[in-house]
Amino acid sequence: xxxxxxxxxxxxxxxxxxxxxxxxxxxxxxxxxxxxxxxxxxxxxxxxxxxxxxxxxxxxxxxxxxxxxxxxxxxxxxxxxxxxxxxxxxxxxxxxxxxxxxxxxxxxxxxxxxxxxxxxxxxxxxxxxxxxxxxxxxxxxxxxxxxxxxxxxxxxxxxxxxxxxxxxxxxxxxxxxxxxxxxxxxxxxxxxxxxxxxxxxxxxxxxxxxxxxxxxxxxxxxxxxxxxxxxxxxxxxxxxxxxxxxxxxxxxxxxxxxxxxxxxxxxxxxxxxxxxxxxxxxxxxxxxxxxxxxxxxxxxxxxxxxxxxxxxxxxxxxxxxxxxxxxxxxxxxxxxxxxxxxxxxxxxxxxxxxxxxxxxxxxxxxxxxxxxxxxxxxxxxxxxxxxxxxxxxxxxxxxxxxxxxxxxxxxxxxxxxxxxxxxxxxx
Amino acid sequence: xxxxxxxxxxxxxxxxxxxxxxxxxxxxxxxxxxxxxxxxxxxxxxxxxxxxxxxxxxxxxxxxxxxxxxxxxxxxxxxxxxxxxxxxxxxxxxxxxxxxxxxxxxxxxxxxxxxxxxxxxxxxxxxxxxxxxxxxxxxxxxxxxxxxxxxxxxxxxxxxxxxxxxxxxxxxxxxxxxxxxxxxxxxxxxxxxxxxxxxxxxxxxxxxxxxxxxxxxxxxxxxxxxxxxxxxxxxxxxxxxxxxxxxxxxxxxxxxxxxxxxxxxxxxxxxxxxxxxxxxxxxxxxxxxxxxxxxxxxxxxxxxxxxxxxxxxxxxxxxxxxxxxxxxxxxxxxxxxxxxxxxxxxxxxxxxxxxxxxxxxxxxxxxxxxxxxxxxxxxxxxxxxxxxxxxxxxxxxxxxxxxxxxxxxxxxxxxxxxxxxxxx
Numbered sequence: 001x002x003x004x005x006x007x008x009x010x011x012x013x014x015x016x017x018x019x020x021x022x023x024x025x026x027x028x029x030x031x032x033x034x035x036x037x038x039x040x041x042x043x044x045x046x047x048x049x050x051x052x053x054x055x056x057x058x059x060x061x062x063x064x065x066x067x068x069x070x071x072x073x074x075x076x077x078x079x080x081x082x083x084x085x086x087x088x089x090x091x092x093x094x095x096x097x098x099x100x101x102x103x104x105x106x107x108x109x110x111x112x113x114x115x116x117x118x119x120x121x122x123x124x125x126x127x128x129x130x131x132x133x134x135x136x137x138x139x140x141x142x143x144x145x146x147x148x149x150x151x152x153x154x155x156x157x158x159x160x161x162x163x164x165x166x167x168x169x170x171x172x173x174x175x176x177x178x179x180x181x182x183x184x185x186x187x188x189x190x191x192x193x194x195x196x197x198x199x200x201x202x203x204x205x206x207x208x209x210x211x212x213x214x215x216x217x218x219x220x221x222x223x224x225x226x227x228x229x230x231x232x233x234x235x236x237x238x239x240x241x242x243x244x245x246x247x248x249x250x251x252x253x254x255x256x257x258x259x260x261x262x263x264x265x266x267x268x269x270x271x272x273x274x275x276x277x278x279x280x281x282x283x284x285x286x287x288x289x290x291x292x293x294x295x296x297x298x299x300x301x302x303x304x305x306x307x308x309x310x311x312x313x314x315x316x317x318x319x320x321x322x323x324x325x326x327x328x329x330x331x332x333x334x335x336x337x338x339x340x341x342x343x344x345x346x347x348x349x350x351x352x353x354x355x356x357x358x359x360x361x362x363x364x365x366x367x368x369x370x371x372x373x374x375x376x377x378x379x380x381x382x383x384x385x386x387x388x389x390x391x392x393x394x395x396x397x398x399x400x401x402x403x404x405x406x407x408x409x410x411x412x413x414x415x416x417x418x419x420x421x422x423x424x425x426x427x
Numbered sequence: 428x429x430x431x432x433x434x435x436x437x438x439x440x441x442x443x444x445x446x447x448x449x450x451x452x453x454x455x456x457x458x459x460x461x462x463x464x465x466x467x468x469x470x471x472x473x474x475x476x477x478x479x480x481x482x483x484x485x486x487x488x489x490x491x492x493x494x495x496x497x498x499x500x501x502x503x504x505x506x507x508x509x510x511x512x513x514x515x516x517x518x519x520x521x522x523x524x525x526x527x528x529x530x531x532x533x534x535x536x537x538x539x540x541x542x543x544x545x546x547x548x549x550x551x552x553x554x555x556x557x558x559x560x561x562x563x564x565x566x567x568x569x570x571x572x573x574x575x576x577x578x579x580x581x582x583x584x585x586x587x588x589x590x591x592x593x594x595x596x597x598x599x600x601x602x603x604x605x606x607x608x609x610x611x612x613x614x615x616x617x618x619x620x621x622x623x624x625x626x627x628x629x630x631x632x633x634x635x636x637x638x639x640x641x642x643x644x645x646x647x648x649x650x651x652x653x654x655x656x657x658x659x660x661x662x663x664x665x666x667x668x669x670x671x672x673x674x675x676x677x678x679x680x681x682x683x684x685x686x687x688x689x690x691x692x693x694x695x696x697x698x699x700x701x702x703x704x705x706x707x708x709x710x711x712x713x714x715x716x717x718x719x720x721x722x723x724x725x726x727x728x729x730x731x732x733x734x735x736x737x738x739x740x741x742x743x744x745x746x747x748x749x750x751x752x753x754x755x756x757x758x759x760x761x762x763x764x765x766x767x768x769x770x771x772x773x774x775x776x777x778x779x780x781x782x783x784x785x786x787x788x789x790x791x792x793x794x795x796x797x798x799x800x801x802x803x804x805x806x807x808x809x810x811x812x813x814x815x816x817x818x819x820x821x822x823x824x825x826x827x828x829x830x831x832x833x834x835x836x837x838x839x840x841x842x843x844x845x846x847x848x849x850x851x
Contacts, residue, residue, distance in 0.1 A: 009450065009526050032448055034798045081728075087718045088780075090787025109794035135731070142734040145686045146752065149578065252684050254573045290491035298487070304566050355495045362499030365526050369449045370799070396528075424684075 001211060006389040009365055013378065013389065014211035020225060021199025024218060025378050026211040029371055035112050035207030036371040038105035039123055040379045042202075043069075043195035045175075046099050046168035046235070046316055052194050053229040059190055062182040064140070064175015067097040069188050071136055073104065075127055082122035091115045097173055100314050101383045102195075107372055112207075113217070120221040126192045128185035137180055144174050151251045151421045152323075158247040159259040159321065162417035165243045166236045169317045197228045204378045206371040235316050240265055241414075248420045256422040258329035260322045260336065263415040264311075267318030273390035276311055277360065277398045278406040279320060283309040284356035285348060286339055287322060293339050302326050302335075314384055320410065329420050340411050348407070353400050364391045428818060430807055431638060435645060438626070438659035440811070443641060444633035444803055450526050452634030453800040454538055456545050457808060458515040459627040459661040462595035467513060468567075468602025469618045471506050472610060474515045475563040477619075478504050479556070480549035484540070493540070497533055498522045502544075509812055510664025510743035511595040517545055518801070523635050538632070538644050546623065546650035554612040555619075564607055571601050575683070578849060582689035583750060586847035589679050590693040595662075596744055627659035629811060631804045665813040666704040669745035671695045676843040685851055687734070690761055692749040693845040694769075698837050704742050705825040706833045710841075711740035711747050712785030713777050713834070714768060719784050721768040721777070726751060732761045743813065747841070755850045762846065772838040775831065782834070786826055793823045 002015045014026040045067065049060050073095070074082045086093035086106055093106040093115075104123050106115050147153045160170045174180075194200075205214060242263055269275050287294055289306045297303040307324030326332050367373045381388045429445040460470065484490040494500040500521040507514045519541040521533050549556060575581050584599070591597030632641050645651055673695070696707055715722035715738025726736035735752040753761045771777065796806050796819055810816045817825070 008528060032798060033794050081718070083718050087788065088784040090784075090791035092791065109791055138731050139734070142687070142731075142752075142754065146734060149686050151576070253576055255569060284495075288495075290488055290495050292488075295488045299562070301562065301565055304569060355492060358497075359495040359499030361528065362497075362522050365450050365498075365522055366501075366520075369451060 001215070004387065004389055006392045008392050009368055011368060011389075016215050018198065018219065018222070020222070020227065021197070022222065023202040023382065024215055025202065025204045025382065026209060026214055027204070027206040027374055027378065028209050028211060029207055029374075032208055032371055033109045034107055034371050035109070035205070035209070036105065036107045036375045037116065037119065037203070037205045038103050038375045038379050039119065039203045040101045040103040040201065040383065041195050042100065042200050042383050043102050043191065044098050044100040045171050045173040046314075047195070047233055048168055048171065049234040050194065051232040051234070052190065053231055054193075058234070061187055061191060062175065063171045063179040064173070065183060065187060065191055066102050067174050068136065068140060068180060068183050069191055070095045070097045070102050070104075071140060072128055072132065072188060073122060073126065075132055076122065076125070077127045082118055085118050086115055089114055093119075099169055099173070101379070103376075103379060105375070116217065116221065120218070123196070124223050126189065126196075128188045130185060133183060133185055133188065137183070140174060140180055141177050144172070144177055144180075147172070147174060151253045151257060154249055154251060155257055155259045155323065155419050155421045158249060158421070159261045159417060159419035162244050162247050162419055163242050163261050163263040163319055164317065165239055167239070167317055168235060194231055197225060198222065199228060200231060202379055202382045204375045204382075206375040238265070238316075242417055244417070246418045246420070248422060250424045251421050253421060253423055255325050255327055256329055256420055257325050258323060258332060259419045260333055261417045261419070262320040262411055263417070264313070264318035264320065264410050265415065266409055267313050267315075272313070272384065272386045274394050274398055274402070275406060276313075276386075277391060277395060278403040279311045279410060280360045281353070281356045281398065281403055282407055282411070283320070283322070284359055285352050286343070287336065288356060288359070290355065293335055297326075297332065297335065302328055302331055329418065333416075333418050337413055337416065340407070341413070344408055348400055348404055350400070353403065357398070361395055364395070432811075433642070435642070435651070436654060437656040439628045439651070439654060440630070441642060441645060442629060442631045442804075442807055442811070443636060443638050444631070444807070445636060445638075446633060446797070446800075446803075447635050448798065449634060449800055450523055451520050451800065452523055452534065452537070452632065452636060453804065454519045454541050455631040455801075455804055456517045456541055457629045457631075458545070458622070459509070459512045459629070459659070459812065460622060460625070461660060461662050462508060462511050462513045462598050464598060465606075466618075467598045467600065468606040469610065469615060470513045470515060471600065471602045472560070472563055472567055472607065473615060473619055473622070474504050474506050475567060476555050476559050476615065477517070477544055477548050478502070479559040479563065481540070481543035482547045482549055483543060485549040497537070498527060500533075500537060506600050508596060508598070508600050509809070511662040512664070512812065513600065517541060520800075525635065534636070534640070535644050538641065539648060542645070542648050542650060546648075546654075548619070550616065554616040557612045560610070560612040560615055564610065567601060568604055568607060571599070571604055571607070574599070578683070578685055578689055579750070579752065582691045582847060582849045583748060585679070585681065585849070586691035586693050586748065586845055589677060589847060590746070590845040591744075624655050625657065625660045627661045628654075629808060631808065633800045633804055661812070663812070663814045664743040665815055666707070666742060666745050667699050667701055669743075670699050671697060671844070673697060673842045674844070677845045679845065680848045680850060682850055685849060688753045688755040688758060688851075689849040690751045690753055690758065691847045692765060692843055693847070694747040694749065695842050695844045696745045696747065696837065697840040697842065699745070702825065703837065706829050706837045707740055707742070707745070707747070708789055708826060709782065709785050709829045710772065710834050710837050711738055712788050713781050714738050714747070714772060715749055716785055717788050719781070721771060722749065722751075722765065725768055726761055726764050730760070730764060732757045732764065746844075758848060758850070769838075769841065769843075772841075773835065775835045779831070782829070782831060786829070789826050790823055793819060793826065
């Protein structure tokens with residue numbers, strides 16, 4: 001078993017890769033009562049076209065299959081639902097689907113073993129019938145309607161539409177009523193057999209555990225499966241340019257909400273964590289709580305709260321998102337672009353850089369307060385090919401000069417887009 | 428027990444929670460004052476203005492810069508209703524000194540900054556800075572207006588308003604626009620000066636901490652020393668203080684542009700016996716606590732009437748709120764199904780297994796209290812305000828001891844007070 005360590009925050013992770021390819025990561029936490037386990041497969045909404053390793057068959061699936069599959073995994077042939085079984089044990093169980101992975105998880109204080117039995121049983125036993133697939137379409141249809149009412153979801157999808165012409169990130173994770181109507185048990189089984197193979201999965205556990213014993217417990221519960229080759233995923237070629245500058249929708253909101261995006265076309269770096277740290281430092285300098293620009297916007301009543309920002313990336317896409325509420329999003333856009341331009345010309349201010357650096361470091365450490373945050377972070381980072389402790393351990397390598405380079409290469413004006421959802425205009 | 432409470436002076440209590448479960452220390456100051464129509468807006472505005480600056484850090488920019496240099500210490504504030512009290516909450520979270528890249532002192536400074544925000548605000552000519560008051564008035568106005576944005580929260584809020592019409596708990600925690608416009612910086616400052624000398628003040632510290640050090644830091648703070656000794660003004664609410672009359676349910680419908688309807692039912696629990704809250708918790712969990720609950724199973728799973736169907740127990744108001752997101756045309760069917768479930772509870776149509784499952788759910792959440800710093804603080808503050816101290820272990824035991832008979836008896840006292848429906 002490989003041990004990786006972060007001496008600064010006094011945490012260790014034990015990593016074991018089984019013969020069948022399953023990766024297990026255990027982060028022991030003494031004294032905590034909560035235990036958290038998450039089992040993820042590298043299969044998300046963007047994986048809509050692939051070649052099955054066993055048959056070499058190329059498969060093109062309707063939008064929303066990964067999410068649909070997640071919903072259906074809980075149902076058992078004897079009519080029980082694994083979510084209920086876990087809840088009955090006082091175990092808080094859930095699952096979610098993102099752009100690039102699907103995860104099944106639970107958090108508990110007691111009954112971890114029983115929970116592990118159930119989790120590993122249901123994730124390894126799919127049960128899809130014409131009848132239960134049909135019924136699920138009703139339930140997911142309601143969920144899709146709920147998203148349709150959600151202005152922040154619309155805002156995000158419009159921002160994606162601005163940045164990409166043809167990129168699977170534009171697919172609604174849940175699909176559409178129309179696309180899910182095409183889902184059949186056969187499609188689900190094909191996806192299950194391809195993506196739910198141990199070699200395409202990672203399990204992360206955090207809590208008061210002895211790693212060696214836990215790995216044995218997990219192995220005992222694994223079904224043996226034939227090894228499978230690499231899954232070839234087919235995506236449209238990367239587009240260098242954005243699709244369009246702006247998209248505006250009208251919905252029932254009291255004030256416009258905006259999302260500003262910078263498409264990052266150079267996301268094939270090996271130093272993913274390092275780059276990510278630099279981007280977060282930059283975003284704090286540009287529009288963080290103590291930035292001059294935020295103070296100015298706040299004073300002018302253009303922003304009420306610090307905007308939230310994020311850097312989303314995978315092999316297929318990478319972009320910075322800055323979002324918030326403002327009566328005049330165009331002015332926000334203009335102010336941001338001017339500030340960025342100035343910073344590129346004048347370089348970063350030493351004091352601002354140090355302050356942002358400390359803040360970002362603090363944010364990373366705080367994540368280690370919760371077993372759930374830790375486990376989810378390790379899973380999401382593993383899928384992206386990042387080692388989570390790098391965010392702490394490589395922190396000192398992010399210099400002012402490096403950060404300035406990233407500013408120039410990522411925050412390009414020609415790659416900037418603006419999505420707005422504004423109140424419905426009467427008449 | 429890792430929790431200790433001591434009186435620093437009348438109306439000012441220090442609570443410490445010693446724990447090494449976290450990388451952070453969390454400090455909180457809570458001001459409690461009775462909810463009153465004439466004061467809610469002032470309370471909400473005051474909280475926002477206080478965060479704008481202290482005598483030492485007079486601008487928000489200086490404040491943010493200071494906090495960021497302290498490895499991104501997080502400051503947060505807000506207002507909440509707890510029973511018939513309006514609570515103004517101020518939090519500061521910092522990294523524990525053990526996990527800094529280089530040794531540095533953070534503790535004393537952190538506590539003093541938080542105390543300054545509440546007790547030593549920035550003023551000009553005997554009033555709050557007019558610019559701060561004006562901009563916070565604008566912000567608060569927008570917050571009040573944006574109440575409609577989140578339909579799930581909005582419908583819950585509306586149900587509470589209808590259920591507690593003309594009563595303190597029916598007030599909106601952010602206040603009212605018509606009251607807001609009239610507030611001047613002088614008036615707000617006068618209100619503050621009076622409030623700070625009458626309200627109940629509780630200070631919480633959680634993390635790897637030394638009680639005596641904290642006590643000393645707080646006691647020697649000059650602004651703390653200036654606080655008058657007094658009997659604090661606040662309202663004690665718990666399951667024994669909330670008595671309501673049974674009545675015909677009040678039906679309220681509202682229309683808005685939505686594709687999904689929101690159905691919220693407010694239920695009265697007309698049982699005011701001491702400790703009935705433990706029975707109410709179990710009752711609520713069986714009814715709508717999780718995926719095994721009657722509501723989830725019957726409204727969502729079996730009939731596919733709703734995407735969400737759950738219930739929550741509000742101890743301080745001795746009430747239960749049922750919340751469903753439904754398709755608009757399913758209104759009557761969903762309502763009938765909910766009523767059936769309430770009948771089932773009264774008739775004792777639930778099994779020992781249901782009780783056991785529900786207890787497990789509650790016990791898991793009790794065990795979780797000590798796993799999050801703010802949850803643990805909120806738990807002890809709840810005990811403090813309700814004036815009923817129950818340790819976390821005792822709380823778990825009381826839940827374990829709830830049996831079927833009292834649940835049925837409690838069910839018979841439950842009546843629907845308000846049915847709120849948000850449709851298109």
